[in-house]
Amino acid sequence: MNPNQLPKSKSHKSSLEILEAVGRNAGLSLYALFALFPLVWMLLCTFKSDAQMYNTVFRFTPTLENYEAVLLGTDYFKAFLQNLAVSGGAVLLTVVAGVPAAYALARYDFKNKEGIAFQILSFKFAPEIMVILPVFLIFQKIGLYDTYLGLIWVYQLITMPLLIWVVRGYFEDISVEVEQAAQLDGYSWFDVFFKTLLPLIKPGLVASGLLAFIFAWNSFTFPLVLSGFKIQTITITSLRYIASDTVHYGQVAVASTIAVLPEIIACLFIQKHLVRGLSFGAVKG
Amino acid sequence: MSTATKKKDETINYNEIPRNVRMRPYFIIAPGLLILIGIMIPFAAAIVLSLTNYSFKLPSFKFVFLKNWINTLTDAAFYHSLWVTLKYAFCTTVSQMLLGTGIALLLKKDTKFSRILKVLFTFPLMVAPAIAVLIWQLMTSNSIGVLEKLLNVFGVFNFPWAASHSTALFTAVLIDTWVNTPFVLLLVLAGIQSLPKSPFEAAQVDGASAWFTFKTLTLPMLKPFMYIALLFRLMAALQEFGIIFALTKGGPGDTLMNISLTAYLTAFQFQKLGVALPGLLILWVIINFTAKFLVGRQRKLAKQAQGY
Numbered sequence: 001m002n003p004n005q006l007p008k009s010k011s012h013k014s015s016l017e018i019l020e021a022v023g024r025n026a027g028l029s030l031y032a033l034f035a036l037f038p039l040v041w042m043l044l045c046t047f048k049s050d051a052q053m054y055n056t057v058f059r060f061t062p063t064l065e066n067y068e069a070v071l072l073g074t075d076y077f078k079a080f081l082q083n084l085a086v087s088g089g090a091v092l093l094t095v096v097a098g099v100p101a102a103y104a105l106a107r108y109d110f111k112n113k114e115g116i117a118f119q120i121l122s123f124k125f126a127p128e129i130m131v132i133l134p135v136f137l138i139f140q141k142i143g144l145y146d147t148y149l150g151l152i153w154v155y156q157l158i159t160m161p162l163l164i165w166v167v168r169g170y171f172e173d174i175s176v177e178v179e180q181a182a183q184l185d186g187y188s189w190f191d192v193f194f195k196t197l198l199p200l201i202k203p204g205l206v207a208s209g210l211l212a213f214i215f216a217w218n219s220f221t222f223p224l225v226l227s228g229f230k231i232q233t234i235t236i237t238s239l240r241y242i243a244s245d246t247v248h249y250g251q252v253a254v255a256s257t258i259a260v261l262p263e264i265i266a267c268l269f270i271q272k273h274l275v276r277g278l279s280f281g282a283v284k285g
Numbered sequence: 286m287s288t289a290t291k292k293k294d295e296t297i298n299y300n301e302i303p304r305n306v307r308m309r310p311y312f313i314i315a316p317g318l319l320i321l322i323g324i325m326i327p328f329a330a331a332i333v334l335s336l337t338n339y340s341f342k343l344p345s346f347k348f349v350f351l352k353n354w355i356n357t358l359t360d361a362a363f364y365h366s367l368w369v370t371l372k373y374a375f376c377t378t379v380s381q382m383l384l385g386t387g388i389a390l391l392l393k394k395d396t397k398f399s400r401i402l403k404v405l406f407t408f409p410l411m412v413a414p415a416i417a418v419l420i421w422q423l424m425t426s427n428s429i430g431v432l433e434k435l436l437n438v439f440g441v442f443n444f445p446w447a448a449s450h451s452t453a454l455f456t457a458v459l460i461d462t463w464v465n466t467p468f469v470l471l472l473v474l475a476g477i478q479s480l481p482k483s484p485f486e487a488a489q490v491d492g493a494s495a496w497f498t499f500k501t502l503t504l505p506m507l508k509p510f511m512y513i514a515l516l517f518r519l520m521a522a523l524q525e526f527g528i529i530f531a532l533t534k535g536g537p538g539d540t541l542m543n544i545s546l547t548a549y550l551t552a553f554q555f556q557k558l559g560v561a562l563p564g565l566l567i568l569w570v571i572i573n574f575t576a577k578f579l580v581g582r583q584r585k586l587a588k589q590a591q592g593y
Contacts, residue, residue, distance in 0.1 A: 027391050028402060031384070035409050038420050038463065041431055045423050053429045093320070101317035108310035116314065123321055125576055126328065127524040129545045130565035133552050134327035134334060156320050164317060218413035220527035225553075235415040239531055242422060249429050256419045263411035271404060275475045278410075278468060282513050283475045 039260070045253035053249050066250035076255060079237035086148060086223075086233065087216035090155035091163075091209050098163040099205065103193070105164065106171035107179075117168070121280065124161045128221040131157065136225050146228040154222050159212035162280060166211075169281035170204035171197070207273030210266045217263065234259045335562035342556045349559070357563040362539070362547070366564065370543040373529075374522040376454065377461040381518055384462065385469025386511065392470075393477050403474070410467040414527035417464045425456070447532050453540045461528055465521075469514040476510030477503075506590045512583035516576065523572050544568045 045053065047062035070076050104110075105117050135154060136145070144150030174197065182192045198205075223233040238255040241248065267274070275283050335353055339346040357363050388406070392399045412420065424432050425446045436444050447456040480503070488498045526545040529535060535546040542550075544564050551561035 024391050024394065025398065028388070028399070031388050031391075032402060032405065034463065035406055035467070038424050039408060042420050042423055045429075057431060057434055097316040097320055101314040104310040104313040108313075110307070110310045113310075116318065120318070120321060122573075122576075125520045125572055127545060127565055127568050127572065129524070129526060129548050130331055130562070130569055131327055133548070133558060133561060133565070134330035137334075137339075137558065138327060138330065153320070153323070160317060160321055214411055218411075218416075220413060220415045220531070224530075225549075235413050235527075238419060239415055242419060249423060249426065252419055253423055256416050256423075259416045260412050260420075264408050267407055267411045268404070271407070274407060275471045279472055279475075279513055279517070283472055283510060 042253050042256055042260075045250060046257050048250055048253075050248060050250060066248070066254045069248070070251050070254040070258070075232065076234075076237055076258075079232040079234050080258065082231050083217060083234040086151045086155065086231070087213050087219075089148060089152040090159050090216045091213045093152060094156060094159040094163050094212060095205070095209055098160050099167055099198075102164045102167035103171050103197070106168045107176075117165075120161050120164055123157050124280075126157075128157075132221060132225045139226060145226060146230045148231065151223065151226055151231060154226060155216045155219065158215050158219055158222075162212050162215065162277070163208050165280040166208040166277050167201065167205055169276065169284070170201040174200050204273060204276075207270040208277045210270050211274070211277040214263050214266060331562050331566065334559055335566060337559045338557075339559040340556050341558065346559070353560050354563045356560065357567075362542075363564055365539060366542050366544045366547040367567075369539075369541060370523060370545075370568065372454065373457065373525060373541070373543055374519060376458045377465070377522045377525070378515065378518050380458060380462045381466045381469050382511065382515060385466045385514065386473050386507075388466070389470050389473035389477060392474060406467050406470060408467075409464050410471075412464055414461075414464060414525075415531040417460050418528055418531035421456075421460045421463070448537060450537055450540050453533060453537060457529055457532055457541060460532065461522070461525065464528075465518060469511075469518065472510050472514040473507060476507045480506055505586075509583055509587040509590050512579060512586060516579040516583065519579070520572055520576055523575070524568065 044058070046066055047064070048056065048060050049063045049065060052060040052063075101120075105113060132154070139145040139150050144153070178196060178200070179192055182196045183189070187195065218235065219233070220235045223231070223236050227233060227236070234255075238252075238259055241252045241255050270277065336348055336350055337346045338349045338352075392403060409417070422430075424430050425444075427433050427443050433444065436442070445452050447453050484502050485498065488502060493501075524545050525543065526549070529541045529543065529546055530549070533541055535542040535550065545568070548561040548565045552558050
């Protein structure tokens, strides 16, 4: 603030500041290498032929034969579509049933409200294997084993607690006056909900829906136990590439890349809401 | 309705509100809750089944009462799996908390570089655990892996990674850390961005050292955020299944056999469902108590931090 002091303090700090900046950037670069290089390496491997895989590192002649083998030759593409159907269906059901529940938990004051909210959250923390063993048994009895409906239902354990808790926070952010004003204008409760509230929470809803989709897409335990030959998800199918006798690493890389790509694209769209979604609304980033 | 709104700030007399309005929230919440409870009926089933000799091989089953429980609690394999569970949870959580917090502090200064990195660092978090294992197999494979080629330069050949008893845990923890460190990083970073400016300016005026400021101001105010990160990571790490299953199915030998893996193999490989369940129920109790403890601590710390 004092113009006389400014240059003095600057020159005094400069050597220390430079050192700090160097250290900081070195640390960040190291971590960036750890976090990002495996993804880069995966992408490189997709373009290597089986022969080049063994005797080259960075310099090789790129080929698309791995992509051809995975997308045309096997049932990977089918698994991709089925994974899309199961995860998408799960998120759809969660939005239809979960958004009203989130609204009720945000707006109404009723007995046992916090109890119910925590009950919903606790579903997230139940060990997946414990839930899934009896479900496996029951699903086989009632014919839901290896069906879309069965998987979509079980996936609610992943998607519903997330969506309810996050969207509840977005509803709470809207002041009650907005609703009351609309009601005074003669709108019915139904209209208020769909015409004023929903548009206001839309960005948050889309973000948490996408995040729920990513979690469902990534699910491993549920489809491992509850799907058989009819429905295959991408996480389970991808693992088969490494389990076979002669491992085609190029195809492993392609399978992984295609599984990860939609998620990274989705993640770019929800950056602003990511912290809030990941922490179930506990931290408003 | 008007009485209800007028009384909003005072205590609400539920009898003054018409019954249909009073019941509305329950109706709205019902579909979501029913879907979840429907899937949790199996939880009750788990307790009942743990008292039976249920097996997928046998046509019928009968109650054996506490036999499975006693067998579990007197079985050395159970204590081994408990030990693996705790060891794995401890190693992954500690490494992720330290690394995540450290990198978040490095990202504190707002530069172009750090803004780009913040976005890029979220990528591994999106990767499914099973896929993360595949990606790391491309890295560590002794025939094609880039890490093997790097280690060759230093004279190390055929580093065993997941194949050896002594390095399997390290490999699993490494993959878990790669995936989940960004979670801690993001939460702590959100905490850093919410820090108020005035206490830090006051400390600077008073000539406090950087370490003193960090210890008495930054850290206490970040702690509530770190506790949330810890809660989520620890709960997940205690029941980790995907990474270990995809990596070695609990092997080599029983090196990585945590409670989840043991139960899965008991139920599906040895076809003994009843025997598999007591261990899982014990794990569930452990997870629940840890969660309650951490949530309680977090609330206390959040209140303390607001007092600054």
